[in-house]
Amino acid sequence: MNIFEIYLKKINEIVLTLNKKKIIIIDENLSSISVDVPPGNFNSDISTNVSMVLSKLNKKNPVELAKIIVKELAKDKNISKVEIVKPGFINIKFKKSFWNDFVKNIILNHESFGINQYEKKNNFLVEFVSANPTGPLHVGHCRGAILGDVISNILKFNKHKVFKEYYVNDYGNQILSFTKSVFLRCREIIYKETFPVMSQDIYPGDYIIGIAKNIIKNNPKLNFDDFEKISKNLTILSVEESLQIIKSNLKKLGILHDKFQSETNLVQNKEVEKVIEKLIKNNFVYKGKIKAPIGEDNKNWIEREQLLFRSTDFGDDKDRALQKSDNTWTYFASDVAYHNNKIERKFDKLINILGADHAGYINRISSSVEALSGEKDKLICKVSQLVKLIKDGKPFKMSKRKGDYITIDDLVKEVGKDATRFIMLSRSSDVELDFDFTKVKEKSKDNPLYYVQYCYARISSVFRNINQNINDEIKLENYNFSYNEDEIKILKKISQWPIVIDIASKKLEPHRLPTYLYELASDFHSYWNKGKEDNNKRFIDKNNKISNDKIVFLKSISNVIKSGMNIIGVDTPERM
RNA sequence: GCGCCCUUAGCUCAGUUGGAUAGAGCAACGGUUUUCUAAACCGUGGGUCGGAGGUUCGAAUCCUUCAGGGCGCGCCA
Secondary structure, X not given: OOHHHHHHHXXXXXXXXXXXXXXXXXOOOOOOOOEEOOOOXXXXXXXXXXXXXXXXXXXXXXXXXXXXXXXXXXXXXXXEEEEEEOOOEEEXXXXXXXXXXXXXXXXXXXXXXXXXOOOOOOEEEEEOOOOOOOOOOEHHHHHHHHHXXXXXXXXXXXXXXXXXXXXXXXXXXXXXXXXXXXXXXXXXXXXXXXXXXXXXXXXXOOHHHHXXXXXXXXXXXXXXXXXXHHHHHHHHHHHHHHHHHHHHHHHHOOOOXXXXXXXXXXXXXXXXXXXXXXXXXXXXXXXXXXXXXXXXXXXXXXXXXXXXXXXHHHOOOOXXXXXXXXXXXXXXXXXXXXXXXXXXXXXXXXXXXXXXXXXXXHHHHHHHHHHHHOOOOOEEEEEEOOEEXXXXXXXXXXXXXXXXXXXXXXXXXXXXHHHHHHXXXXXXXXXXXXXXXXXXXXXXXXXXXXXXXXXXXXXXXXXXXXXXXXXXXXXXXXXXXXXXXXXXHHHHHHHOHHHHHHHHHHHOOOOHHHHHHHHHHXXXXXXXXXOOOOHHHOOOOOOOXXXXXXXXXXXXXXXXXXXXXXXXXXXXXXXX
């Protein structure tokens, strides 16, 4: 039940009727008419800008126009007061009985409260994490991982279909270096050869030893004399090991992908050739030269003729190479094939979650998607900005040198899954995020996660005190409540929950959830403390009884907290 | 040089796809526990929304431009 949507519809109807009666003129497009939350200092529940939107067209000043509309609105039996305010806003105040119905509706439909029933349900593919399978995930991957997971949860909550995918870059030079590192670690173990830690293109991390040990144990017949001979086989084994680590990292964060799509697999199935043929047919590919990159040493740059994709046709700043000088495909080429593969699987929308360091890649890949699908906004890229790690009050820089980076396992062990998820989501993905280890670890009041969870725990404790459980179904004969102003204030906050979900879902902005839940928890804590001075605002009375009004009131709050925390993917403990 | 992101209170940030007198938390100071969980609450101070133009009934929000900070630029992935 989205009361803002309901009243927007009502106002549109009024305007249409008035237009039919030739009382007012309307635009074909009514979309700029909105129903919003009025600022707190006005004593009203919802407000609308109709008369300001239509005033110019009608050559009437907004206040005059508002008077006509207000006359119609006043017929609504739920409304107790309608006011016209300064520039021309119409402010509406509901009767108490309206809030009675509102709460009743939540209780009877608690499963679906907050869900936006869009006319069109989309089928989304969300690609996220997609880190190179060369080792465990570290903190840097964490934000994007959680972002993608919760965006998926939000879309699912709104009844869209979501498929979560991880693209495995198991092809190319980096994987070759990785396999070589595993190979050398194997020789270190078997032949006691010294491992060249400082050598270039070699992964020094200790985790490779573990991978090597596993491979030796599970493949006793493997011979490590000649790299060329086993390289192909060893790559498969190494990537498999590394994916096991990555999957277990993700599991610790509570993240489960539906599919891991291998790049090598696409190359072997000739999907790259297939897509390039398709592009050639449509004249999106040509042979040409590109200039050396700017701002770097390019003494070694050799200009040569090569296969290029016309990404400039779609707004990219240069055309992009598809083939390397050794005739293998570039990363971009197989990624185009991958996106073609996604398109062929008939998703309505493709969502990619990228780290800030890959933002420069967006133009070329969305160009390719547009070229292949003919749809301009088929692909939506969401960039998550950097996480600034702070430890002991100082910025903490991760480097590739051993021991100098924090893995997701370390993080979850120290901070916990819930705090990690909640904090990582607490800011808009467009801004850098300070992640302060020492602070997040403290179970202090500074930590917004506990603040919200505490609200739920307090509500649970009320139910516990009267020998009920917060999860018990409520069965009431009649729903006849009367709420005071402090309670209605919280009900109004609850009424905004569907809007929060709506915006978060349309703009793919999960941070709106923690922000909102914090505010709701704050309103509740505030109300709770009023019970110390005013017995009417306590939930349990002297006779250890609770009124239906209060039960239902508490249920409405805990319902929203729980469903929000579920989407974020964190627990709501009943005791703290 | 070019592209993307950011600039809002001392600090960290919200701000409902253009709305009304711009809001939280932290930090500072003062208060609240015989009673449902004080991991909480209440109060006080704190602002030229980076600068300058523009668009309009109306701008923190949109456009142009300038300044500052971050990330990126490849036949790496």
